[in-house]
Amino acid sequence: MKDFISFMEKAWLRYITEGILEEGIREEVKDSWKLCREYGVDPFGGVGEILDEKSMKIRLKENEELITVAHPIMEDIYRQVTGSGFLLVLVDKDGYLIDRIGDENIMGETRKLNFVEGALWTEEAVGTNAIALALRLDRPIQLVGAEHYCITHHMATCSAAPIHDEEGNVIGCLDMTGLKEDAHPHNLGVVLAGAYSIEKQLALIRSHKLIDATFDSIHEGMLILDHHFIVQRVNEIALRILNITPQEIIGRHIQSFVDFDIIKEVLNQSEPYYDVEGAFYSRGRKIPCRINAVPVMANRKTIGTVITFREERYVRNVVNKLAGFRAYYTFEDIVTQDDKMKKVIETAKKAAKSDCSILIEGESGTGKELFAQAIHNYSKRAKGPFVAVNCASIPRELVESELFGYEKGAFTGANKEGKPGKFELADNGTIFLDEIGELPYEVQSKLLRVLDNHKIVRVGGTEEKKLNVRVIAATNRSLSEEVEKKNFRNDLYYRINVIKINIPPLRERKGDIELLAKVFVDRLNKYNNEQKVLSESFIKRLKDYHWPGNVRELQNVINRAYYLAEGEIITEDYFPEKIERKNYEEDINVTAVLPFDVIEEKNIKEALRLAKGDVVKAAKMLNLSRATIYRKIKKYKVNLKELSSLVEKK
Structure with missing residues (x-):
């Protein structure tokens, strides 16, 4: 090493005085010296220029993640070389020093050259050096003594390795600087390993950020449990649904928040459980949800569970859109020049602004559903579902389950998971009960109860579900006459007949x-x-x-x-x-x-x-x-x- 140091000192002097490059100088060093001469770099200079305070703050902010990741790794490396006279330096992609750790003696010596945070360490600024070459050539490199272009750096050896992002772009470099007498190939290996560790840690952090972004962008509540069913992670949607903070749920057993039987079944079967009706409990509230629970397996053992869930009302909104439960027509679609019909439309518009029940009477073919849809779209419920039910088309024995839904196993042939009724599907919207006069007498009393207390109980169930549904009924016969004939309940008639709309027949x-x-x-x-x-x-x-x-x-x-x-x-x-x-x-x-x-x-x-x-x-x-x-x-x-x-x- 002494012979090499001596040779380079003579070769440097000859180039500076005569412009002749000796054989035995590395090609990358030759190229850099020539570049420095073109730049007009003073070979007797080499003192760095330091950024002003404002510019430095901006640069530190831009490289905050790199500094945060690199500093602990630099500390680990320094612990291994403490007392050896070495200095570790972190540089950004433009060649500015943004962090350093080292022995005080070398820190003091290099401070004389402004080799400190904020200094620019490119070839154009301070001549040939390992930092500049590592950034420009995008590869690790070690320089010793007079390989540096400026004589003020000849006392040093520096080893630098570029740091890349996940796309392979150079985002900075790690440098280890000491006295030239302590130069050793091992130094470059240490720096290269450090740069590699920084790259891996950055990739891991960004991977976690991507996972976090994905975790929080999912339009469902999500919980991750360990094998003891302790909540380890929770996303923003889950916190919003449950109306709690992360501190209130992370680290707690899931049974404090959910019907635990669903989760236990996943553990016992080691199979996913999808779209199950259940409920979460938070702050004294029961929140009906659709729940998915998926076990996380390793070596054929369950090591955790991922739970996703949506509020039942949200699921209903999605179902309504897919099933076409919406109103297409508005009052503009009602074509007329008849004064009587125009008055009917005005009455309907006034009725739409209220939330009371409406009864539409008119002969077959006059457009009762057209009016019902127009009323819905003119009301504050326009963004909610519009569910039309023809009471005459439902088999008598299925009317109740069709309107109010049923629980699993409620009757032979029932869906094994149960099924929401039309009233549930119309929650926060409008239900249109066409041909309401055909409703079986025994079901009329249950409908009256729903209209009175705004709650339904599914067939085969006991739990009351509170709903917010606006009822529009229609008939092509006189309900008042049906009341007199005892075919229609008097109390139900008055309950649905808050506002009556009579559509005149076309012949009128x-x-x-x-x-x-x-x-x-x-x-x-x-x-x-x-x-x-x-x-x-x-x-x-x-x-x-x-x-x-x-x-x-x-x-x-x-x-x-x-x-x-x-x-x-x-x-x-x-x-x-x-x-x-x-x-x-x-x-x-x-x-x-x-x-x-x-x-x-x-x-x-x-x-x-x-x-x-x-x-x-x-x-x-x-x-x-x-x-x-x-x-x-x-x-x-x-x-x-x-x-x-x-x-x-x-």
Whole structure:
């Protein structure tokens, strides 16, 4: 080492005085010396420039994580070399010193060169040095004595290794500086190991941050338990649901907060448990939740459990969205120019602003559900679910369980996990009880109790669940007459009849017939990219008819005529010669305005029936190409053989 030190001193002097580079100088040192000469670095200088206090504070803040991670590792290394005259230095990616630890004697000597926090230690600033080369070349390097460009550094040896982030970018370096007589390859190995430890610790911290971010970004409460069921971690959602602080739950047994039988079952079976109805308990509150519990296994043993949970009401909101429990129509969708109808709309708008029960009366096809949806969307509950129930369509024996839900095992054939009823699904929203007059008498008393105390009890259960549901009921018959006939409870009638809305039949608002007919044609034109219009003779036939099926019947007639008309003008030839009301009775499964797919399917089947199964003829009747009608037949799964056989039988 002495010979090398002596050789480098002579080689350095010759380069400085003559500009000649001796053989035996390392290539990276040669390149750096030449670079320093280009920069105009004073070989007799080498004193660092120190950042001002404000700039230094900013730089320390930017490198806070690196300093926090590196300092303990630097302390560990220093404990191994204490008393050996070495100094450990942490440098940022730009070459600024941001931390150092070392023996006082070397700290004092280097302080004379401003080798302190805030100093810039690049080649351009202080000449060739291990820190600058490690950062520029992105590799570990050791320099001894006169390999440094500035003579003031010739007394030292320095070993530096770059520090990388997880993407491989250089974010700083670790340097160990001492007297040149103490230079040893081992020094570089120590620094390299230290830099590697810093990188691994940074990666681990960032991995933990990513896990924490993921942990807290999950839209469910989450708890991590150890094998003794002690809570080890909890996310923000869980804290919010339970309304507690981390200190109140971490380190405590989970049975203090949840139905523990669910968790024990996971332990016993060592299998995940998903979407189980349960409850958490916090601050004297019972919080109904849907709970998932998943065991964490190692060597075939359960070493912990991960619990995720959502409030039951949140789950219901998700279910409502997926199941389509929402209102689509608003008051703008109600087409009318009739003064009487406009007054009904104004009454409905006023009713929407209150939270009281509403009874809508009107004949079949007048648009009772359309009004119910509009009221919901006009109310403060618009963002909540809208659940429509047709009381006439539910089998008598299932009405109670359908409305109020049932617990697991409540009856033969019941869902093994139980099932929420329509009232639960409508929580914080509106339930629309259509054809309420068809409700069995024995169920009416239970409905009255729900309306009075805003609580339900599932079939087969004992627990009361408090709900916030607005009730809109509808009927196509006179409920007051049903009360007199003892078919409908008097007290329930008055409970739902706080505000009554009577929708006039279409025959009482003749002015709306032409308006509605043209609206229906316009919608069909947009859907089919056509320009069909109604003839005056067709409109006259519409106005002369008494419309027992109301708006629904009118829409059906328009749809049929539209698809059968061969030209752009829909003439009276396409007006049904005989309209039987039975063809237009209110379908319990449709809304006030039929979806176009349903309309299209019905009309294609009707055309095929009239054409006796002849697809080409039906296509002409509908003004469709053969390719289009075959595509529609496939779409709606029309069985031509079955259709032909039915025609033959007739």
